[in-house]
Amino acid sequence: MAMAGSSHVVDSSLEQELNKMAEQLKQFLDKNGKEKDPGKSASIFHQMGVLYNKFSKQDDSITKKLSLIRSAALFNAAVTRQPGNQQFKQSLKDFCSDLLKTAGAKILDADLLKIAQEVKEMVKEMRKKTNESLQQVNNIPYDVTIDEQKELEAEKITNIKTIQAQITENYKNMMKFVSNECEKIMGNSPSKYSITGMGSLARCEITPYSDFEHIILLQEGGQEKDNYPQVLEYFRWFSVIFQTIIINLQETIIPSVAIPSFKHVTKPGEKEFFDAFTKRGISFDGLMLHACKLPLGRMERTKKKPWTTELIKPVNEMLTYLDKDEDLKNGYRISDVLMNTCQVYGDEQIYQQFSEGVRNVLQSDQPSHHERLMQQLNEDLTNFDAFNCLNALFADSKCNIKRLVYRTSTLFISALGRLNSIDDGSSFAIIDQLNNNNIIDDETAHLLSYAIAVSCQVRLKVYMEKESQDDYVGEEQLYDVFANKVFTNLMDTVGERSMVDYFAIAYNLQNVLKSIDDLSNLKFNITLTPRDKFRMLRMLQLHDRIISEWESHSQEQPPNTSSQDELWMRYHVARAYCIMHKYKDSLLMLEWLEERDIEHHWLKGRRMREKACCLYNLDRFQEALQFIRRVKSEVSHLNLSDSDKYSLCSELAHIAARCQYALKEYQLAIDQFMVASIYYAHLDQRDEPRKEINRATCFYHIGLCLYKLGDYDAAINEAEKSLQHHEQNNGSVNEKCDCYTLLGGCHLEKHDFYEALKYFHTELGLRLQFVPNEKQVSDEKIKFTRSNIQICQDNCHWKRYFR
Known part of the structure; x- marks a missing residue:
C-alpha cells in the first residue's frame, strides 16, 4: 500500500537551487568525495536545510515528510561542523518548532533538542559500560592445554552473551x-x-x-474503520518526529537521507559526496532505495522500481509481506527482515499476534516458503563464502569486518533457525535449540556459539575503538603489497587464535550447508582438525605460526605418510617456508611431497607451482624452466576446474617468464608474460582477486623487456597500460612508482628530458609520502630516482643553453 498523496509534484526552482548548492559543495571535496574543510561546507548544508524546509510547505504528503527529514539532517550537519555558529543553532531550533506545527502535534512547545540531549546521555552511559565490559574479555593465547582452551572459550561465550544482552536492553530502553x-x-x-x-x-x-530498524504494527481490524486514514497519518508524523529526535543525536551521516541533488550533479567518473566527518552512530535505517527498513518505508518511485512500500500496517497486512516477493526487492527481501523481530514499545498483545503469524509461516510446509529460504541460503553461500572473503583480502588493504567476520557466520545460523522453524532471533538461542533438538551435538553447539561470540566481539571492539559504525580495518593505500597490514589489524581485535578458529568454524559450517541437498531433515556435526587450522593460518598469513604449529604437531604425533590430511599440512608448511624466503626448506618439503601419492589434484598443482617458485628464487633458472616444461603435460591431465587450471597455468607461465628475464632471454620472457596475462584474464575475480593486478605486473615486465631490447615506444605503451590497471584496481604505490620509473627511463633514453623529468618527479613525490623521513636517504629506489632527476635537469640546462 502506497502512502497517501503519492503524486510527487515539486517546485522545480527549488530543485534547481538545491542542485546549485550541491555543485558548490564539490569545490570543498577531494577526489574521493570527502570534505577537505568541513567548516567551509557547513554553510552549504545550512542553506540546503533551509531549501528543504521550503519544500515541506508544499501539499504533497511524501515530499513534505521526506523534505523535513532531509532538512533535519542538513541543519544538524551544519551545527556539528560549526558548533559555535548561533545562526545554525537557531535554524535547527526553529525547524523543530515548525515541524511540530506541520505535524499537528498536541504539545507544540515540546523541545526535541532537549529530548535528544537526554537520549545522548543514555547513549554515553551505554557506551561507557560496554567499553568497560569489553576490556574484561581476554584474548585466548596459544600456549594453553585443550581443557584450558575449552574453558576460556566457554568464558568468552558467556561474557559476550552478557554484554550483548546489556546493550540490547539499554537500546530498547x-x-x-x-x-x-x-x-x-x-x-x-x-x-x-x-x-x-x-x-x-x-x-x-x-x-x-x-x-534502529523497526516497523509499526497496528491493531487488526482498524483498517475497516472510517478513521483509518487519520490513524495512518498520526503514525507517519509520529515516525517523522521519532526520526528527527534520532537525527538530533548528530550521528546520522548525510548520504543516509538520500539527497537527490548529490547524485544529479555527479558526473561519470566522479565520486559522489560521502560524509566522512560525521561519526556514524545511532540513527534510523537510511532512505536510500536499497534500505528503508523503517515505518515510512520506501517513499520514492524510480523507473525500474515504480512502487512504494510502507511499514505501518495492521498485523495481518504486515504478515502478507512474508509471502510476497515480486516487487519488494529493495536490495533485500522484506519477508526476510520481518522473520526476525522483537517488541520494543506499545501493545504486547499486538506484537504477540504478529509473532504467532510469523511462527505459523515458519512451521508451514508450503513449498514456496521452503524454496525462498533455500534460494536465499544459496545466494548467501555464494556472496559470503568465508574462503573467498578471506582470499579477497590479498588484493585489498582494508577489510569490512561486518561482511568478513560477522555475516559469514550469523547469516547461516539464522538460516538454520528458519529452516528448523525456530522463531527465537538470537544466534545463541538458535544454536541452543538446534542442540536441544539433536540437530547438532554438544561439541558443534560449542564451536558455533564460540564463532558467534568472536564475530560479535570483533564488531563491538572495532566500533568502540573508532567511536563510530565504521566496519573497515586496514589502510587506505599500500606502499608495498608485501607490507599489507590488513591481516595484522584484523587479528589485533581479538587475537590470532580466535580469528583462526573463527574462520575454521565458519568454513566448516558453510561446507556442510553446501554439501547437503535436502536441508529439511538436516542433522550434522562439525569438528576442527589440524588441517582446518593450517588452512586458515595460511589464509591469515600467519606463516611463523604454521611452522611452530607443525613442529608441535610432529612432536605430539608420529608422522603418517599415507594420511592425506598430513600431506595437506606439509604443503601449508612448504608454502610458509617459501613466503618466509626459506626456499631450501620449502624445496625439501615439496620434494618429499613429490614422492607421495596425492589424491587431491588441486594440491598436486599447487605443489608444482611452489616447486617452480622455489627453484626460481634459488636462482636455478634453467632447472625451473625444465621443470615447468616437464609438468605441462601433467597439468593438462589434472582434474581441475577451468578457473583452477587457468590459475595454475598463469602462475607457471609467470615464473617461466621471470626465469627467462633473469637469463636475458627477453623475447621469450615477453611471450611467457603475454601467456600469463591471457590466463589471468580468464580467471574469475572471486577465485583470484588480484587477477588485474597480476595482469598489470605482466604488462610492466613486458615493458621492461622491451626497454632492454631498445624498443622504447612499445615499452612506454606497456608501462602506461600497467599504470592504468594499477590505478583502476587499487595497485600498491610501489607498483605504480615502478611504472613511473620505466616511463621516465624510456623518455630519458629517447633524450626527451622534460617528459622524463615529469615522471621521475611524480615517482619521487609518491615515494616520499610513504617512506619514513629517516629512511629516505638510504632507500635505494629514492636514491636512483634522485639520480635520474639530476641527469634530466643537467640535460635540460644544456638544452636551454644551446637553444
Whole structure:
C-alpha cells in the first residue's frame, strides 16, 4: 500500500537551487568525495536545510515528510561542523518548532533538542559500560592445554552473551523513551500499536553504534474503520518526529537521507559526496532505495522500481509481506527482515499476534516458503563464502569486518533457525535449540556459539575503538603489497587464535550447508582438525605460526605418510617456508611431497607451482624452466576446474617468464608474460582477486623487456597500460612508482628530458609520502630516482643553453 498523496509534484526552482548548492559543495571535496574543510561546507548544508524546509510547505504528503527529514539532517550537519555558529543553532531550533506545527502535534512547545540531549546521555552511559565490559574479555593465547582452551572459550561465550544482552536492553530502553515522548507530543494514539524492532536488535547482537530498524504494527481490524486514514497519518508524523529526535543525536551521516541533488550533479567518473566527518552512530535505517527498513518505508518511485512500500500496517497486512516477493526487492527481501523481530514499545498483545503469524509461516510446509529460504541460503553461500572473503583480502588493504567476520557466520545460523522453524532471533538461542533438538551435538553447539561470540566481539571492539559504525580495518593505500597490514589489524581485535578458529568454524559450517541437498531433515556435526587450522593460518598469513604449529604437531604425533590430511599440512608448511624466503626448506618439503601419492589434484598443482617458485628464487633458472616444461603435460591431465587450471597455468607461465628475464632471454620472457596475462584474464575475480593486478605486473615486465631490447615506444605503451590497471584496481604505490620509473627511463633514453623529468618527479613525490623521513636517504629506489632527476635537469640546462 502506497502512502497517501503519492503524486510527487515539486517546485522545480527549488530543485534547481538545491542542485546549485550541491555543485558548490564539490569545490570543498577531494577526489574521493570527502570534505577537505568541513567548516567551509557547513554553510552549504545550512542553506540546503533551509531549501528543504521550503519544500515541506508544499501539499504533497511524501515530499513534505521526506523534505523535513532531509532538512533535519542538513541543519544538524551544519551545527556539528560549526558548533559555535548561533545562526545554525537557531535554524535547527526553529525547524523543530515548525515541524511540530506541520505535524499537528498536541504539545507544540515540546523541545526535541532537549529530548535528544537526554537520549545522548543514555547513549554515553551505554557506551561507557560496554567499553568497560569489553576490556574484561581476554584474548585466548596459544600456549594453553585443550581443557584450558575449552574453558576460556566457554568464558568468552558467556561474557559476550552478557554484554550483548546489556546493550540490547539499554537500546530498547532508549527507544521506549523516545517512543513515549513521541506519543506525548502527538497526543493519545487513535489506535493500539507496537513499535517492533528488527535486524541486530531482534537478534540480540546490536552494538552501541547501530541503526534502529523497526516497523509499526497496528491493531487488526482498524483498517475497516472510517478513521483509518487519520490513524495512518498520526503514525507517519509520529515516525517523522521519532526520526528527527534520532537525527538530533548528530550521528546520522548525510548520504543516509538520500539527497537527490548529490547524485544529479555527479558526473561519470566522479565520486559522489560521502560524509566522512560525521561519526556514524545511532540513527534510523537510511532512505536510500536499497534500505528503508523503517515505518515510512520506501517513499520514492524510480523507473525500474515504480512502487512504494510502507511499514505501518495492521498485523495481518504486515504478515502478507512474508509471502510476497515480486516487487519488494529493495536490495533485500522484506519477508526476510520481518522473520526476525522483537517488541520494543506499545501493545504486547499486538506484537504477540504478529509473532504467532510469523511462527505459523515458519512451521508451514508450503513449498514456496521452503524454496525462498533455500534460494536465499544459496545466494548467501555464494556472496559470503568465508574462503573467498578471506582470499579477497590479498588484493585489498582494508577489510569490512561486518561482511568478513560477522555475516559469514550469523547469516547461516539464522538460516538454520528458519529452516528448523525456530522463531527465537538470537544466534545463541538458535544454536541452543538446534542442540536441544539433536540437530547438532554438544561439541558443534560449542564451536558455533564460540564463532558467534568472536564475530560479535570483533564488531563491538572495532566500533568502540573508532567511536563510530565504521566496519573497515586496514589502510587506505599500500606502499608495498608485501607490507599489507590488513591481516595484522584484523587479528589485533581479538587475537590470532580466535580469528583462526573463527574462520575454521565458519568454513566448516558453510561446507556442510553446501554439501547437503535436502536441508529439511538436516542433522550434522562439525569438528576442527589440524588441517582446518593450517588452512586458515595460511589464509591469515600467519606463516611463523604454521611452522611452530607443525613442529608441535610432529612432536605430539608420529608422522603418517599415507594420511592425506598430513600431506595437506606439509604443503601449508612448504608454502610458509617459501613466503618466509626459506626456499631450501620449502624445496625439501615439496620434494618429499613429490614422492607421495596425492589424491587431491588441486594440491598436486599447487605443489608444482611452489616447486617452480622455489627453484626460481634459488636462482636455478634453467632447472625451473625444465621443470615447468616437464609438468605441462601433467597439468593438462589434472582434474581441475577451468578457473583452477587457468590459475595454475598463469602462475607457471609467470615464473617461466621471470626465469627467462633473469637469463636475458627477453623475447621469450615477453611471450611467457603475454601467456600469463591471457590466463589471468580468464580467471574469475572471486577465485583470484588480484587477477588485474597480476595482469598489470605482466604488462610492466613486458615493458621492461622491451626497454632492454631498445624498443622504447612499445615499452612506454606497456608501462602506461600497467599504470592504468594499477590505478583502476587499487595497485600498491610501489607498483605504480615502478611504472613511473620505466616511463621516465624510456623518455630519458629517447633524450626527451622534460617528459622524463615529469615522471621521475611524480615517482619521487609518491615515494616520499610513504617512506619514513629517516629512511629516505638510504632507500635505494629514492636514491636512483634522485639520480635520474639530476641527469634530466643537467640535460635540460644544456638544452636551454644551446637553444
